[in-house]
Amino acid sequence: MTAHSSGVSRRSFLGAAAVGAGAVAADMTALDVLRSPLLASELKRGEKRVILLWLAGGASQLETFDPKPGRPTGGPYRAIPTAEPGIHVSELMPKFAQRIKHTAIIRSLDTKIADHGQAARLMHIGRRDEPSLRYPDLGAILARELGQADSRVPDYVNFYTATEGRGSGISQAGFLGARYNAMFLTEQNTPQNLHKLEEINDLDHVERAELRNLLTARFARGRESAPLASHNEAYARVRGLMASEKLFDISGEPQRIREMYGPTLFGEQALIARRLIEAGVPFVKVSRAWWDSHGQNFETHLELVTELDHVMSALVDDLQARGLLEHTLIVTLSEFGRTPVINASLGRDHFASAWSVSLTGCGIRGGTVYGASDEDGQTVKDGKVGAGEVFATIFQALGLDHQKHYEVGIRPVPLTDIGTKPIKEVLA
Amino acid sequence: MFPPVGLPLETVRMRCLLYLGCCALVALHSVRAAAGGELLSPDAPPEQAIDHYIDTRLQRVGVSPAPQADDANLLRRTMLDLVGRPPTALEAKAYLACQDSAKRLQTVERLMASPAFVRQQAAEFDAWLMEGTRGNIREYLAKAFRENRSWDRMFRELIVGEPDDPKQQGAIRFLAARAKDPDKLTNDTSVLFFGVNVSCAKCHDHPLVDDWKQDHYYGMLSFFSRTFDVGEFFGEREYGRVSFKTVEGESRDAKLMFLTGAVIDEPATPEPDDKAKKEEKKKIDELRKNKEVPPPPLYSRRAALIEAALHDSEQAFFAKAIVNHLFNRLFGRGLVMPVDQMHAESPPSHPELLAWLARDLQTHGYDLRRLIRGIVLSEAYARSSRWDSAAQRPAESLFAVALIRPLKPWQYGTQLKLAATDCQQYPAEMSAEEMDNRMQQLEAAGRALGASFELPGVDFQVGVDEALLLSNGEKIANDLLATGDGSLVGRLAQLSDARAVAEAAIWNVFARPPADDEVKALTDYRSQRADRIEAARRQMVWALLTSSECRFNY
Numbered sequence: 001m002t003a004h005s006s007g008v009s010r011r012s013f014l015g016a017a018a019v020g021a022g023a024v025a026a027d028m029t030a031l032d033v034l035r036s037p038l039l040a041s042e043l044k045r046g047e048k049r050v051i052l053l054w055l056a057g058g059a060s061q062l063e064t065f066d067p068k069p070g071r072p073t074g075g076p077y078r079a080i081p082t083a084e085p086g087i088h089v090s091e092l093m094p095k096f097a098q099r100i101k102h103t104a105i106i107r108s109l110d111t112k113i114a115d116h117g118q119a120a121r122l123m124h125i126g127r128r129d130e131p132s133l134r135y136p137d138l139g140a141i142l143a144r145e146l147g148q149a150d151s152r153v154p155d156y157v158n159f160y161t162a163t164e165g166r167g168s169g170i171s172q173a174g175f176l177g178a179r180y181n182a183m184f185l186t187e188q189n190t191p192q193n194l195h196k197l198e199e200i201n202d203l204d205h206v207e208r209a210e211l212r213n214l215l216t217a218r219f220a221r222g223r224e225s226a227p228l229a230s231h232n233e234a235y236a237r238v239r240g241l242m243a244s245e246k247l248f249d250i251s252g253e254p255q256r257i258r259e260m261y262g263p264t265l266f267g268e269q270a271l272i273a274r275r276l277i278e279a280g281v282p283f284v285k286v287s288r289a290w291w292d293s294h295g296q297n298f299e300t301h302l303e304l305v306t307e308l309d310h311v312m313s314a315l316v317d318d319l320q321a322r323g324l325l326e327h328t329l330i331v332t333l334s335e336f337g338r339t340p341v342i343n344a345s346l347g348r349d350h351f352a353s354a355w356s357v358s359l360t361g362c363g364i365r366g367g368t369v370y371g372a373s374d375e376d377g378q379t380v381k382d383g384k385v386g387a388g389e390v391f392a393t394i395f396q397a398l399g400l401d402h403q404k405h406y407e408v409g410i411r412p413v414p415l416t417d418i419g420t421k422p423i424k425e426v427l428a
Numbered sequence: 429m430f431p432p433v434g435l436p437l438e439t440v441r442m443r444c445l446l447y448l449g450c451c452a453l454v455a456l457h458s459v460r461a462a463a464g465g466e467l468l469s470p471d472a473p474p475e476q477a478i479d480h481y482i483d484t485r486l487q488r489v490g491v492s493p494a495p496q497a498d499d500a501n502l503l504r505r506t507m508l509d510l511v512g513r514p515p516t517a518l519e520a521k522a523y524l525a526c527q528d529s530a531k532r533l534q535t536v537e538r539l540m541a542s543p544a545f546v547r548q549q550a551a552e553f554d555a556w557l558m559e560g561t562r563g564n565i566r567e568y569l570a571k572a573f574r575e576n577r578s579w580d581r582m583f584r585e586l587i588v589g590e591p592d593d594p595k596q597q598g599a600i601r602f603l604a605a606r607a608k609d610p611d612k613l614t615n616d617t618s619v620l621f622f623g624v625n626v627s628c629a630k631c632h633d634h635p636l637v638d639d640w641k642q643d644h645y646y647g648m649l650s651f652f653s654r655t656f657d658v659g660e661f662f663g664e665r666e667y668g669r670v671s672f673k674t675v676e677g678e679s680r681d682a683k684l685m686f687l688t689g690a691v692i693d694e695p696a697t698p699e700p701d702d703k704a705k706k707e708e709k710k711k712i713d714e715l716r717k718n719k720e721v722p723p724p725p726l727y728s729r730r731a732a733l734i735e736a737a738l739h740d741s742e743q744a745f746f747a748k749a750i751v752n753h754l755f756n757r758l759f760g761r762g763l764v765m766p767v768d769q770m771h772a773e774s775p776p777s778h779p780e781l782l783a784w785l786a787r788d789l790q791t792h793g794y795d796l797r798r799l800i801r802g803i804v805l806s807e808a809y810a811r812s813s814r815w816d817s818a819a820q821r822p823a824e825s826l827f828a829v830a831l832i833r834p835l836k837p838w839q840y841g842t843q844l845k846l847a848a849t850d851c852q853q854y855p856a857e858m859s860a861e862e863m864d865n866r867m868q869q870l871e872a873a874g875r876a877l878g879a880s881f882e883l884p885g886v887d888f889q890v891g892v893d894e895a896l897l898l899s900n901g902e903k904i905a906n907d908l909l910a911t912g913d914g915s916l917v918g919r920l921a922q923l924s925d926a927r928a929v930a931e932a933a934i935w936n937v938f939a940r941p942p943a944d945d946e947v948k949a950l951t952d953y954r955s956q957r958a959d960r961i962e963a964a965r966r967q968m969v970w971a972l973l974t975s976s977e978c979r980f981n982y
Binding site for chain 2 (some may be wrong): 133411
């Protein structure tokens with residue numbers, strides 16, 4: 001489908017330049033993207049980045065951001081005070097509690113849908129599906145809005161190495177087109193096809209691409225087409241993306257940093273996310289599964305929340321130390337929360353009526369809580385919001401107008417459904 | 429039965445306002461179709477009508493179209509469209525050498541009579557009709573195209589279907605793939621068969637098209653609302669109504685209404701009582717258990733949809749939609765764009781042509797071969813895709829210059845496989861039957877390779893995954909750049925003359941005569957690698973295979 005932003009089309013500009021761009025991008029393997037002064041200055045200009053921690057299966061709000069100690073629904077864990085007077089979180093999040101000044105908690109999501117597949121779609125695209133339109137997910141929109149069309153690094157990296165819930169943890173560019181598809185890592189921490197085959201030497205790899213460009217430029221004379229331009233844009237990005245392969249390799253990170261994130265897969269992927277963000281990748285999603293604790297909720301959450309607390313805190317500290325936190329938004333999202341009622345298997349079930357998400361860093365008024373659930377956590381008492389409001393808030397925090405629209409065919413499609421408002425109270 | 433998903437009222441109203449604002453702009457800029465006028469004689473062949481109407485408009489706006497494409501280009505385009513693959517170098521050479529002035533017509537007729545034509549149409553229609561589902565109706569479509577079944581018959585078999593009839597085997601998957609989602613079934617049916625996207629009228633009256641109301645959406649939904657599945661088969665109840673909420677909050681019963689607004693009279697059927705419903709459920713469970721086809725209903729709403737659509741001779745949604753679809757597929761652009769917006773506010777670029785072709789299709793028994801043949805034999809189809817003129821490039825809607833179309837995944841897979849195979853594997857003396865067998869194997873491999881590529885939609889973009897895969901994928905290198913007998917790289921190794929190597933490579937991959945500058949580029953590339961000549965050959969072939977010339981139907 002056609003999707004043009006309302007401003008000057010970046011694509012039409014690139015369309016003309018795409019074939020020539022091949023030569024520019026072709027020698028990028030020599031460039032250390034981490035040390036590139038160009039990229040450093042880009043970040044200084046205030047380019048915004050996002051790390052999404054996707055808690056697949058549905059994390060419990062009661063064992064994280066919205067504890068109900070002493071209530072029948074409260075469970076065994078206590079609430080602890082945070083560095084911000086008056087705000088309490090679960091005792092499973094002591095490190096987070098100390099760093100709350102960077103985070104806003106939203107405790108009043110009512111998203112209606114409580115089955116994994118549909119709810120996960122809702123929380124990925126921020127609105128309900130429509131039969132006639134394939135919406136892009138948050139990552140694809142941000143890849144487009146925050147990335148650069150000729151970027152040398154990927155603009156949407158999606159880790160989902162667990163198998164549970166992967167089918168629901170969608171990643172779709174929808175009407176924005178394949179240019180904004182995620183680099184999707186399901187098997188290992190390094191993407192496929194970034195590595196040159198042994199059989200070809202580096203110079204030949206560069207020069208055969210130049211030969212390709214020459215043949216293609218010859219073909220493209222007198223021919224104009226956006227798909228044709230995109231074909232050459234894709235090849236022009238190959239060498240740059242290959243250069244980014246080392247971003248996925250954490251073996252060179254100082255031991256101190258690796259220990260800070262911890263030896264878990266989630267921790268390692270969060271560290272890779274930081275490396276990617278630092279090199280200019282606008283959107284990285286790290287998925288952690290499987291939070292779906294229908295039985296033994298408290299054991300599951302003891303393990304998973306403790307890890308989340310550790311990894312989030314490592315990210316906050318590390319990004320802050322590097323001066324990146326003010327440019328980087330860390331979001332925790334799930335498809336839904338978990339029931340206040342504890343079932344016979346000591347589990348909590350799917351619950352979309354009153355649950356929580358957190359926003360940390362860029363554009364966020366830290367140390368705040370927005371909205372409230374009732375005393376047992378059964379309903380939203382105050383400040384009810386849905387997926388659309390959370391998305392609008394994310395866009396605003398990143399300096400994007402949530403009402404900006406794409407033209408899809410003849411139809412204007414805004415970033416969030418019309419009438420959706422961002423949650424001003426949590427914005428800086 | 430299917431409660432409307434409620435958008436907040438405010439959202440709906442604001443969306444409409446925004447929409448209307450945008451539409452006003454569209455309306456201002458769009459030139460209204462010239463009203464009335466006699467159509468060209470119905471006796472003319474479709475290709476003549478296509479050129480008549482397109483040329484008339486070109487003359488009116490004072491644009492000279494691009495010249496006809498050269499023979500090699502046109503052969504490649506025609507073969508990709510009709511049989512799903514480009515020519516081999518030998519086929520292209522033979523075509524170029526042929527002096528017969530009727531060679532184009534003969535080639536089109538030969539291609540359309542070949543089994544490969546059936547496979548390609550089945551692949552195209554399957555990709556189109558089943559996109560976004562997990563189903564596949566390729567086998568059914570191949571049967572239908574082999575017999576040249578009419579489009580109205582295929583429509584009936586896909587929507588109503590008689591699973592006991594072996595001729596219709598597999599058709600039911602069109603429904604099966606959508607049965608769980610009545611909204612999708614309704615909208616897909618409207619988009620695919622009538623060129624109308626009604627989903628906008630689900631939550632509110634269509635803001636763009638005056639005469640499309642929620643009544644139309646739920647009217648269309650009603651055709652499917654009584655359908656239920658029993659495993660792999662479908663039954664239809666004889667009762668049940670759809671009700672919906674209007675934007676004002678009023679609850680309304682949907683009428684059985686086609687897009688034209690025609691309301692279908694049907695036998696009144698009271699809602700059964702609870703006991704009867706329980707019995708019905710028991711019966712359905714049994715059918716499911718025994719894997720039996722449910723008995724047909726006394727009155728079928730799905731069959732009523734077929735009748736309504738085929739009786740709509742005035743607006744001819746059904747005929748116009750397939751004309752527009754095939755135009756879009758074969759020209760890279762429909763007469764109405766977007767193709768799912770065939771309504772008063774989205775006028776055709778050539779209204780008389782659309783009307784003429786729709787009438788022609790109706791009076792010739794919905795024969796798709798006639799339509800495809802007409803398009804492919806038109807001069808408009810045969811134009812060059814290159815605009816070399818100093819004059820400004822004309823608007824796409826004039827069909828003055830051919831558009832570049834990304835290959836479908838199976839076409840690209842087959843193109844790559846064929847280009848990487850030494851063309852002498854398919855010598856001219858090979859029998860047509862043997863050639864077709866070999867091509868079927870190649871297509872199967874091409875289809876497997878094509879699974880890595882995306883099906884192009886409107887404004888398709890090539891993703892970087894594809895470029896990375898073709899640049900660094902080990903299987904790709906082993907497969908397409910193999911050095912053994914029968915491969916292109918292997919054949920190049922047998923040639924010693926640098927120029928001969930370059931020319932053979934270009935012929936084999938592009939199926940056209942080489943030009944001096946590209947021959948020079950390839951020979952230079954090779955001569956710089958005298959110490960690693962085999963690597964050089966593989967790299968040259970890689971550069972040819974990955975160039976845009978291979979990726980597109982131009």
